Amino acid sequence: MSSHPPLDWPDYKSTRLRHPTLMRPLTLTETELTSPRLGDRPLGEHDHDLTAHGQGEPLGERIIVYGQVLEGDGRPVPETLVEIWQANACGRYRHAGDQHPAPLDPNFEGAGRCVTDKEGRYRFVTIKPGAYPWGNHPNAWRPQHIHFSVFGRALTQRLVTQMYFPGDPLFEYDPIFNSVRDEQARRRMICAFDLSSTKPDWALAYRFDIVLQGREATPFE
Amino acid sequence: MTTPAQTVGPYFSIGLPWDDGPDVVPDGTEGAIWLRGTVYDGARDPIPDAMIETWQADPDGNYETPGFRAFGRCPTDADGTWAIRTVKPGASGDQAPHIAVSVFARGLLHRVVTRIYFADEEAANAADPVLAGLDDAARATLIAAREGDGYRFDVRLQGDDETAFFAV
Numbered sequence: 001m002s003s004h005p006p007l008d009w010p011d012y013k014s015t016r017l018r019h020p021t022l023m024r025p026l027t028l029t030e031t032e033l034t035s036p037r038l039g040d041r042p043l044g045e046h047d048h049d050l051t052a053h054g055q056g057e058p059l060g061e062r063i064i065v066y067g068q069v070l071e072g073d074g075r076p077v078p079e080t081l082v083e084i085w086q087a088n089a090c091g092r093y094r095h096a097g098d099q100h101p102a103p104l105d106p107n108f109e110g111a112g113r114c115v116t117d118k119e120g121r122y123r124f125v126t127i128k129p130g131a132y133p134w135g136n137h138p139n140a141w142r143p144q145h146i147h148f149s150v151f152g153r154a155l156t157q158r159l160v161t162q163m164y165f166p167g168d169p170l171f172e173y174d175p176i177f178n179s180v181r182d183e184q185a186r187r188r189m190i191c192a193f194d195l196s197s198t199k200p201d202w203a204l205a206y207r208f209d210i211v212l213q214g215r216e217a218t219p220f221e
Numbered sequence: 222m223t224t225p226a227q228t229v230g231p232y233f234s235i236g237l238p239w240d241d242g243p244d245v246v247p248d249g250t251e252g253a254i255w256l257r258g259t260v261y262d263g264a265r266d267p268i269p270d271a272m273i274e275t276w277q278a279d280p281d282g283n284y285e286t287p288g289f290r291a292f293g294r295c296p297t298d299a300d301g302t303w304a305i306r307t308v309k310p311g312a313s314g315d316q317a318p319h320i321a322v323s324v325f326a327r328g329l330l331h332r333v334v335t336r337i338y339f340a341d342e343e344a345a346n347a348a349d350p351v352l353a354g355l356d357d358a359a360r361a362t363l364i365a366a367r368e369g370d371g372y373r374f375d376v377r378l379q380g381d382d383e384t385a386f387f388a389v
Binding site for chain 2: 093
């Protein structure tokens with residue numbers, strides 16, 4: 001069964017005029033069963049390290065975020081592009097549309113990319129993003145999260161998601177997190193604190209494995 | 222349990238667009254065409270914070286051909302428009318030439334998938350098994366019209382003329 005949220009989710013107001021009303025059945029063809037991998041995209045030396053994109057260190061709690069990109073059967077997806085973007089430690093995005101009255105950090109851009117290794121592993125260094133208010137409903141705040149974009153071996157597996165942090169008190173109030181109806185599936189979006197992967201005297205670590213649906217799975221019920 | 226999708230949100234332009242995203246093929250490539258269009262919401266307003274990704278066969282109808290990226294990515298601008306430069310794919314098996322299109326946007330909790338077919342491939346389109354499964358109105362939403370140096374393909378996420386999307 002698919003774990004994806006419904007497209008029509010009234011609690012998240014922006015879905016109202018943007019959700020298609022009909023998903024038509026398609027007998028999957030080579031078009032959907034193949035995929036870009038983009039493992040050969042040119043990468044800079046520090047693209048995976050979001051703390052190294054400014055003149056100095058960004059403010060905030062330095063963290064390591066790492067994990068594996070896997071298919072549903074546990075097979076890793078090697079040499080595939082992983083892209084992330086996020087708010088700074090104060091909960092502010094470096095984006096003209098973000099008018100949250102919290103400071104920008106001159107040393108934090110908020111975007112990173114890397115390519116998985118042969119075992120499908122990726123690793124980023126960044127700072128923990130802050131929560132931030134948004135206009136969806138009165139006193140709405142997004143839980144802390146990092147946006148992830150990944151490719152699988154098939155177009156059916158293309159995934160953009162958000163990684164959340166354990167124990168966030170905002171979970172129960174967030175319509176985007178709760179658009180995923182299955183509790184186990186929601187847990188899949190929460191990374192795990194991993195003391196054994198922390199770097200002593202330097203950074204805490206969180207593990208976030210991304211499990212893609214089967215290549216031939218039906219995504220919409 | 223698989224990892225669920227979440228919306229790209231309003232700020233994906235921090236992380237997803239690439240300088241060469243719209244260039245499936247480089248400038249000057251023989252036979253290059255521009256695919257252009259606008260993404261509209263259910264109120265028929267253009268969507269300025271959507272992103273289009275394309276995936277296709279090469280001109281011989283083959284997928285994952287080494288050296289051919291076959292993938293395009295373009296965010297919409299303030300007018301909701303996007304443009305991708307590519308080459309027309311060849312027919313693949315019994316399928317007419319077509320390009321898979323993924324649409325991402327704030328307000329879309331998961332990307333949605335449709336296909337571009339080409340108005341000047343009438344015979345191939347008539348024999349295409351995916352098009353054959355659609356009524357005339359839905360079929361019409363997938364046919365890109367020839368325009369200038371390429372083709373026009375608008376995406377309507379909702380409404381009477383909602384684009385035909387597929388469960389992918």
